[in-house]
Amino acid sequence: MSRLEDLQPRAAVRGILPDSLVTVVNVQWFGSEALELTYKDPSGRVANELLYRHDEPRLEVVEEGRPWSFDGDGHLFRLVSEAHRIRLANLFDPVLAVHTSLVDPLPHQITAVYESMLLRQPLRFLLADDPGSGKTIMAGLLIKELIVRGDLQRCLVVCPGSLAEQWQDELYHRFQLPFEILTNDKLEAARSGNWFMENNLIIARLDKLSRNEDVQQKLRAPDCRWDLVICDEAHKLSATFFGGEIKYTKRYKLGQLLATLTRHFLLMTATPHNGKEEDFQLFLALLDGDRFEGRFRDGVHQVDVSDLMRRMVKESLFKFDGTPLFPERIAYTVPYRLSDAEAKLYKEVTEYVREEFNRAEALKNDKRAGTVGFALTILQRRLASSPEAIYQSLRRRRERLEKRLRELELLQRGGAAEAIAAITPALDLEDVEDLEDAPENEVQQAEQEILDQATAARTIDEFKAEIATLARLEALAITVRRGGEDKKWRELASLLSEIFTPVAIPGRVAEDARPYGAGPIPPPKSSPSQKLVLFTEHRDTLSYLENRVTTLLGRKEAVVIIHGGMGREERLKAQESFKHDPEVQMLIATDAAGEGINLQRAHLMVNYDLPWNPNRLEQRFGRIHRIGQTEVCHLWNLVAEETREGDVYRTLLEKLEQAREALGGQVFDVLGKLQFEGRPLRDLLIEAVRYGERPEVRARLTQVIANAFDRRQLQDLIEERALAHDAMDLSRVARVREEMERAEARRLQPHYIESFFLEAFKQLGGTVRQREPRRYEITHVPAPVRNRDRLIGIGQPVLPRYERVVFEKSFIAPQGQPLAAFVCPGHPVLDATLDLTLERHRDLLRRGTVLVDENDASTSPRVLFYLEHGIQDASGTKTGERRVISKQMLYVELDAEGRACHLHYAPYLDYRPIKTDELTVDSLLARPECSWITRDLEQKALSHAIANVVP
Numbered sequence: 001m002s003r004l005e006d007l008q009p010r011a012a013v014r015g016i017l018p019d020s021l022v023t024v025v026n027v028q029w030f031g032s033e034a035l036e037l038t039y040k041d042p043s044g045r046v047a048n049e050l051l052y053r054h055d056e057p058r059l060e061v062v063e064e065g066r067p068w069s070f071d072g073d074g075h076l077f078r079l080v081s082e083a084h085r086i087r088l089a090n091l092f093d094p095v096l097a098v099h100t101s102l103v104d105p106l107p108h109q110i111t112a113v114y115e116s117m118l119l120r121q122p123l124r125f126l127l128a129d130d131p132g133s134g135k136t137i138m139a140g141l142l143i144k145e146l147i148v149r150g151d152l153q154r155c156l157v158v159c160p161g162s163l164a165e166q167w168q169d170e171l172y173h174r175f176q177l178p179f180e181i182l183t184n185d186k187l188e189a190a191r192s193g194n195w196f197m198e199n200n201l202i203i204a205r206l207d208k209l210s211r212n213e214d215v216q217q218k219l220r221a222p223d224c225r226w227d228l229v230i231c232d233e234a235h236k237l238s239a240t241f242f243g244g245e246i247k248y249t250k251r252y253k254l255g256q257l258l259a260t261l262t263r264h265f266l267l268m269t270a271t272p273h274n275g276k277e278e279d280f281q282l283f284l285a286l287l288d289g290d291r292f293e294g295r296f297r298d299g300v301h302q303v304d305v306s307d308l309m310r311r312m313v314k315e316s317l318f319k320f321d322g323t324p325l326f327p328e329r330i331a332y333t334v335p336y337r338l339s340d341a342e343a344k345l346y347k348e349v350t351e352y353v354r355e356e357f358n359r360a361e362a363l364k365n366d367k368r369a370g371t372v373g374f375a376l377t378i379l380q381r382r383l384a385s386s387p388e389a390i391y392q393s394l395r396r397r398r399e400r401l402e403k404r405l406r407e408l409e410l411l412q413r414g415g416a417a418e419a420i421a422a423i424t425p426a427l428d429l430e431d432v433e434d435l436e437d438a439p440e441n442e443v444q445q446a447e448q449e450i451l452d453q454a455t456a457a458r459t460i461d462e463f464k465a466e467i468a469t470l471a472r473l474e475a476l477a478i479t480v481r482r483g484g485e486d487k488k489w490r491e492l493a494s495l496l497s498e499i500f501t502p503v504a505i506p507g508r509v510a511e512d513a514r515p516y517g518a519g520p521i522p523p524p525k526s527s528p529s530q531k532l533v534l535f536t537e538h539r540d541t542l543s544y545l546e547n548r549v550t551t552l553l554g555r556k557e558a559v560v561i562i563h564g565g566m567g568r569e570e571r572l573k574a575q576e577s578f579k580h581d582p583e584v585q586m587l588i589a590t591d592a593a594g595e596g597i598n599l600q601r602a603h604l605m606v607n608y609d610l611p612w613n614p615n616r617l618e619q620r621f622g623r624i625h626r627i628g629q630t631e632v633c634h635l636w637n638l639v640a641e642e643t644r645e646g647d648v649y650r651t652l653l654e655k656l657e658q659a660r661e662a663l664g665g666q667v668f669d670v671l672g673k674l675q676f677e678g679r680p681l682r683d684l685l686i687e688a689v690r691y692g693e694r695p696e697v698r699a700r701l702t703q704v705i706a707n708a709f710d711r712r713q714l715q716d717l718i719e720e721r722a723l724a725h726d727a728m729d730l731s732r733v734a735r736v737r738e739e740m741e742r743a744e745a746r747r748l749q750p751h752y753i754e755s756f757f758l759e760a761f762k763q764l765g766g767t768v769r770q771r772e773p774r775r776y777e778i779t780h781v782p783a784p785v786r787n788r789d790r791l792i793g794i795g796q797p798v799l800p801r802y803e804r805v806v807f808e809k810s811f812i813a814p815q816g817q818p819l820a821a822f823v824c825p826g827h828p829v830l831d832a833t834l835d836l837t838l839e840r841h842r843d844l845l846r847r848g849t850v851l852v853d854e855n856d857a858s859t860s861p862r863v864l865f866y867l868e869h870g871i872q873d874a875s876g877t878k879t880g881e882r883r884v885i886s887k888q889m890l891y892v893e894l895d896a897e898g899r900a901c902h903l904h905y906a907p908y909l910d911y912r913p914i915k916t917d918e919l920t921v922d923s924l925l926a927r928p929e930c931s932w933i934t935r936d937l938e939q940k941a942l943s944h945a946i947a948n949v950v951p
Helices: 053-058 074-087 107-117 134-149 161-175 183-188 204-210 213-219 250-260 276-286 339-362 364-387 388-413 418-422 427-436 442-454 460-483 489-501 505-511 539-554 569-578 615-625 644-663 665-673 681-691 695-708 711-719 731-747 751-764 781-794 828-841 842-849 921-925 926-933 936-949
Strands: 012-017 018-031 034-040 044-054 124-127 155-159 201-205 226-232 239-242 245-248 262-268 329-336 532-535 559-562 586-589 606-607 634-640 767-774 777-781 801-804 863-876 882-894 901-903
Touching: 012 034, 044 053, 074 183, 074 751, 074 828, 074 842, 107 134, 107 731, 124 134, 134 155, 134 161, 134 213, 134 226, 134 262, 155 161, 155 204, 155 250, 161 201, 201 204, 204 213, 204 250, 213 250, 226 250, 239 276, 250 262, 276 681, 329 489, 329 644, 339 364, 339 388, 339 460, 339 681, 364 388, 364 442, 364 539, 364 644, 364 681, 388 460, 388 539, 388 842, 427 863, 489 532, 489 539, 489 634, 539 559, 539 586, 606 615, 615 634, 634 644, 644 681, 644 695, 665 767, 681 695, 751 767, 751 828, 781 828, 863 936, 882 936, 901 936, 921 926
Parallel strands: 124 262, 155 201, 155 226, 226 262, 329 634, 532 586, 532 606, 559 586, 606 634
Antiparallel strands: 012 018, 018 034, 034 044, 239 245, 767 777, 777 801, 863 882, 882 901
């Protein structure tokens, strides 16, 4: 018991906080019976409390004027010191996220996170590195680093629907971050009514947020705030200047909303600039509205954006050994001629499409006309795909229109246009763009519904006429399908035979150099062991190709497929089989594999169908031409001669090859940015279908494509692609390599975490057994650890038991042994153990202990201080405290002569606790050589650190 009068500044007091010592800062008396105590707790926070005489029994002054009693248990002191050090692991390891994640990042990824992004507080940044450079890895490293630094609890990732599952897989398997994908079921099942408030790590589909006002209302809730929001494929958050006015899209408005809800805001896209400076600056206004608001005026608003964005192009990326990261790539055009039956079918279907387009334009309803036009382009693309695809499409369309006709005849005789229009889904331009970004199974479903229902027919008679036309075309398609004269398949079969059998490709080159002439790059050598990806746009064609390729190769197991209708597990299984099974030679895929799947195990690709969006070409090629690819990548594009859209595409591909010879592989990266007199390629192809019989139209379209590939324009696009260009030259690679080696030496080594965890976990009642070398089984996780995780955890929960845990990456999955959980800073079972250890024993750090340095023969004592040096900014946290933006841990030791020394990390581990048969603490402190310890040494340690270490 202590009296109130004993409470003096700098005294250490027990009884104010549970299980903790506090340091008296100031005392203010109110009469003689009460005082206001201002104190500092073990974490450094200052607080106040009123004390009365009746509080004296619970107060104990450890020693008047001396903050430390040195009576703490030496073993527990070292344990809680390690808990404190591991909790602050990022202070000792500047790249902690690298060492606690299952990734081996490349130089450009390390500089993106640790040089370009982490240094910005708050972060408002555009990461615009080239496709295939691993931006998801960079984002994962950023999230993990912010978590271990205590700067992130809540994170929202917004991405196109087709990429949501890839994001979830990457973040979980590489960084142990359990993100949840937003779904309707989860929104409706939320206990609080707002699912966003119940989860800290969320992935949301872009169009789910941008087009649903109810979801946005939940985001606007006052307490729904985020530490970090990441928008992938952020160029979709676009607005445009048109006619002197700004046209805001729903996606852009979503970007504006998200920018107000988060401290850190990261936009990621490989195509930030659409060629229009005014649109680009509107896009940057999402990051810095003050700089980029207002009406754009050419020449006035030209600004340096290097402080807001980073862009690295493939040609400037290197491995740590200084070799280029990406190999060369080349594309070939493989033309083929239609058979007479195919040519007749093509002519008849194209004529039907052209006539229906004209009838759609005559409709007064623009949206309905747009929908009918979209349906007709689907039909035309399926015509070019395969006899199977066009036959099935014509059959389904005829059957659906016949069904609708029967319904109309029952409802009304001589039906009105309004009744017919009501069944047709209405699409505008933004709807079509949204559809392009949706998951493939949604796209297929929507396309099928539109193709089957959308019609320009306004009366029952017009319905009957269109159905008769479809029946005639269906009969033609059946004839072609049964005739076996599929010239496109024959060309592919010939190509596959050359790739997978010992037929010499150079001989074919001599015979016909057009498809295979590769200039200085040698053609691929034929080998049954190489792997090839075959892309088609349509599922009917995929099934057709699967049967024919399986027959050609002679083995069913040689082919795997991926399409949007497959479940997630099925797709992953197919992907893994293609990567690792030597029996699998080919993957046949729709564009479900065009985004979000890494296929660099193959270096050969064939486009059986050419997409009407050139961005898709770039995306498909990017599946094999990406990080990890070691071979030259070859792409073959099959193009039908003497077809209207084929002529357009063949001209485009020929110009592309000419440009590649002049400018290198960079031309593939600007395909999606080509401007055809301000129109997308889709419009050119539609014009070719509708008016391609006119020589003047064909000549003009050829000229438009030639202009798009003007060398100066292409050079400008390539230079523009290097906007805010950040070069990664060899000297910079060498510097990054040296910094990583230094970080490896400085980091908190795994054996320290292993030693701490095994001891602390057993102290808390846990059971751990060693199974294999450096691999352990946790058979029992005590309830306090599990309960603590529920309070502090932001991700995956602590499990009741773990089959295997390891503390080093190299022991995670040895051959023939169970997969282990990687326990490192950020893993919930370690974090909960740290938090409980600190809570129960933190006061030891204030009381102090006596340790013995067996390497020091002298009897003179030394005093070791732990100091934290933090830098705060003016902004506050949710609790009202100032935000710490940088922190450093210091160890300063003082001797009897007053000399101060700055020590290495964790010097206490070199000392041992005092033994029971040695001197007691009281007798030791009573010795004359310890008399100096009672003085105010803390100020000396602080003075040394401030004057000599911090600067």
